[in-house]
Amino acid sequence: MSGFSLKDLETIVAERGSSGADDSWTARLFAKGIDKAAQKMGEEAVETVIAAVKGERDAVISESADLLYHWLVVLALSGVSLDEVLAELEARTNRSGVAEKAARNSG
């Protein structure tokens, strides 16, 4: 399994986005702003959906990677951190009592 995490990519996006480098897609997206980044994220989401519906496994992987990358750009431009999204997911998990149910079922 890859040791690469979304946290790693979040750091790369922040660094490249603010680099101003001509050869950086991330820097170009940051310069174009939230409208363009959100549009790209929407396109990648649709491409992921199409690949899934067609049963194109390799394309699901590739389009999902494009989607997650562009999602992190949208988060960065929105001033939202990955940790805040994970905290929201964790809170939902705690509210649903899944951890307690799993512990009860295993004991």
Ligand SMILES: N=c1c2ncn([C@@H]3O[C@H](COP(=O)(O)OP(=O)(O)OP(=O)(O)O)[C@@H](O)[C@H]3O)c2ncn1[C@@H]1O[C@H](COP(=O)(O)O)[C@@H](O)[C@H]1O
């Ligand atoms: N994960 C990605 C990643 N996924 C997709 N993309 C880029 O997203 C762009 C979108 O591709 P599309 O084919 O949809 O778009 P396009 O046709 O090229 O562009 P448009 O005509 O739609 O504007 C491509 O140029 C891809 O290179 C990414 N660009 C960068 N990263 C990561 O960001 C890091 C820094 O990249 P740079 O900012 O380019 O240095 C890289 O090392 C990667 O880790």
